[in-house]
Amino acid sequence: xxxxxxxxxxxxxxxxxxxxxxxxxxxxxxxxxxxxxxxxxxxxxxxxxxxxxxxxxxxxxxxxxxxxxxxxxxxxxxxxxxxxxxxxxxxxxxxxxxxxxxxxxxxxxxxxxxxxxxxxxxxxxxxxxxxxxxxxxxxxxxxxxxxxxxxxxxxxxxxxxxxxxxxxxxxxxxxxxxxxxxxxxxxxxxxxxxxxxxxxxxxxxxxxxxxxxxxxxxxxxxxxxxxxxxxxxxxxxxxxxxxxxxxxxxxxxxx
Amino acid sequence: xxxxxxxxxxxxxxxxxxxxxxxxxxxxxxxxxxxxxxxxxxxxxxxxxxxxxxxxxxxxxxxxxxxxxxxxxxxxxxxxxxxxxxxxxxxxxxxxxxxxxxxxxxxxxxxxxxxxxxxxxxxxxxxxxxxxxxxxxxxxxxxxxxxxxxxxxxxxxxxxxxxxxxxxxxxxxxxxxxxxxxxxxxxxxxxxxxxxxxxxxxxxxxxxxxxxxxxxxxxxxxxxxxxxxxxxxxxxxxxxxxx
Numbered sequence: 001x002x003x004x005x006x007x008x009x010x011x012x013x014x015x016x017x018x019x020x021x022x023x024x025x026x027x028x029x030x031x032x033x034x035x036x037x038x039x040x041x042x043x044x045x046x047x048x049x050x051x052x053x054x055x056x057x058x059x060x061x062x063x064x065x066x067x068x069x070x071x072x073x074x075x076x077x078x079x080x081x082x083x084x085x086x087x088x089x090x091x092x093x094x095x096x097x098x099x100x101x102x103x104x105x106x107x108x109x110x111x112x113x114x115x116x117x118x119x120x121x122x123x124x125x126x127x128x129x130x131x132x133x134x135x136x137x138x139x140x141x142x143x144x145x146x147x148x149x150x151x152x153x154x155x156x157x158x159x160x161x162x163x164x165x166x167x168x169x170x171x172x173x174x175x176x177x178x179x180x181x182x183x184x185x186x187x188x189x190x191x192x193x194x195x196x197x198x199x200x201x202x203x204x205x206x207x208x209x210x211x212x213x214x215x216x217x218x219x220x221x222x223x224x225x226x227x228x229x230x231x232x233x234x235x236x237x238x239x240x241x242x243x244x245x246x247x248x249x250x251x252x253x254x255x
Numbered sequence: 256x257x258x259x260x261x262x263x264x265x266x267x268x269x270x271x272x273x274x275x276x277x278x279x280x281x282x283x284x285x286x287x288x289x290x291x292x293x294x295x296x297x298x299x300x301x302x303x304x305x306x307x308x309x310x311x312x313x314x315x316x317x318x319x320x321x322x323x324x325x326x327x328x329x330x331x332x333x334x335x336x337x338x339x340x341x342x343x344x345x346x347x348x349x350x351x352x353x354x355x356x357x358x359x360x361x362x363x364x365x366x367x368x369x370x371x372x373x374x375x376x377x378x379x380x381x382x383x384x385x386x387x388x389x390x391x392x393x394x395x396x397x398x399x400x401x402x403x404x405x406x407x408x409x410x411x412x413x414x415x416x417x418x419x420x421x422x423x424x425x426x427x428x429x430x431x432x433x434x435x436x437x438x439x440x441x442x443x444x445x446x447x448x449x450x451x452x453x454x455x456x457x458x459x460x461x462x463x464x465x466x467x468x469x470x471x472x473x474x475x476x477x478x479x480x481x482x483x484x485x486x487x488x489x490x491x492x493x494x495x496x497x498x
Contacts, residue, residue, distance in 0.1 A: 119389065124385040147455060
């Protein structure tokens with residue numbers, strides 16, 4: 001859309017003004033593709049990573065073998081992505097949920113019937129949670145069968161097994177929150193089992209339940225574990241996990 | 256490995272021979288190699304002398320030693336050079352250079368595109384599944400009404416299944432505890448350095464047996480246990496399973 005007097009098209013002129021502004025320059029680092037545009041070249045391919053926050057997660061280059069989907073099946077990355085998806089949907093759910101025995105179940109019912117997309121988001125949270133347990137588990141099996149836990153990656157395997165446990169705990173603590181018959185009795189079975197810990201059995205059970213019986217205190221306790229403490233710990237372990245992947249020379253080599 | 260250039264090597268050799276010869280002949284360059292000097296280690300005597308002369312210089316003060324003008328300083332090296340090649344440090348010994356370049360690709364676009372598509376696919380799957388299948392919400396929790404059967408979440412149903420066989424302390428704590436510890440210790444127990452499947456038959460079999468054992472227990476607990484946690488066939492008695 002050129003002007004009648006032959007000046008630059010207004011769109012292009014505007015784009016140049018925006019990209020030359022101080023605000024734009026302060027947001028995007030020198031060399032960023034958003035400053036000077038992207039054309040496909042090895043240099044620009046490097047800049048995409050180097051000048052974005054992704055540089056915390058990915059190096060500029062990886063082994064050609066490392067991008068083969070048939071090797072990793074994307075399982076580790078998908079576990080991480082499901083964690084993000086669960087965080088996003090979980091934050092949405094937190095707006096409509098109060099962790100007390102008197103209100104929890106009603107809040108879920110209200111979420112189903114009176115909140116826009118409430119049922120859908122809750123469904124997504126539930127199914128993504130089951131999917132994450134599955135994908136973390138399969139990721140562990142994949143890593144084992146590739147022998148990827150061998151030196152120098154021994155410690156990252158240890159971190160990974162911890163992450164598997166955190167995933168199970170996250171799922172299990174979330175199980176109680178709807179406060180329906182399924183939640184109550186599944187958690188009863190689970191905590192009864194933990195009550196058989198040798199020596200400290202009854203103490204373990206007391207700490208887990210916040211009392212001798214499952215009740216509103218248990219709900220609050222598991223809610224805090226579910227939405228704050230376990231995600232916090234999991235994020236720290238994930239950071240170490242991803243950092244070690246890079247420090248140990250990227251993902252393990254071909255068989 | 257970097258080769259030492261021929262002329263440098265020759266020069267170093269000559270210098271070494273000359274130094275050895277001069278030391279043996281007790282030349283003026285090294286006037287008094289007293290036995291005490293031997294303790295100074297490998298510093299050539301003429302260098303020691305030179306540094307001594309330099310240290311004396313400020314003391315001489317008004318009578319500075321003439322410098323430059325072609326005349327070699329007292330105690331300079333062979334041929335009047337005041338520097339000489341002591342050794343050539345090959346780059347390989349201080350720089351760990353990778354001799355074999357690795358075949359690498361750019362993360363953008365090769366890895367990021369794959370990750371993005373995978374994320375998109377799983378989001379789409381979750382979304383579609385959530386549109387058509389609702390998460391369960393049973394009746395309000397009721398302490399006076401125990402559902403029959405009461406089941407743990409599916410990933411713990413293997414444990415619950417073992418409860419039918421062992422004492423709860425064994426099934427609920429000991430076995431999973433030992434299992435977890437062994438799993439964590441796996442890299443330290445498995446000393447076999449090879450990653451090739453044909454070298455790891457034992458490790459792979461052991462893992463597969465345990466994974467299958469676990470999977471079968473979870474399946475039985477999920478689908479083949481009915482009221483009273485009795486064994487049933489789901490095609491006869493129906494499903495007693497909630498996700």
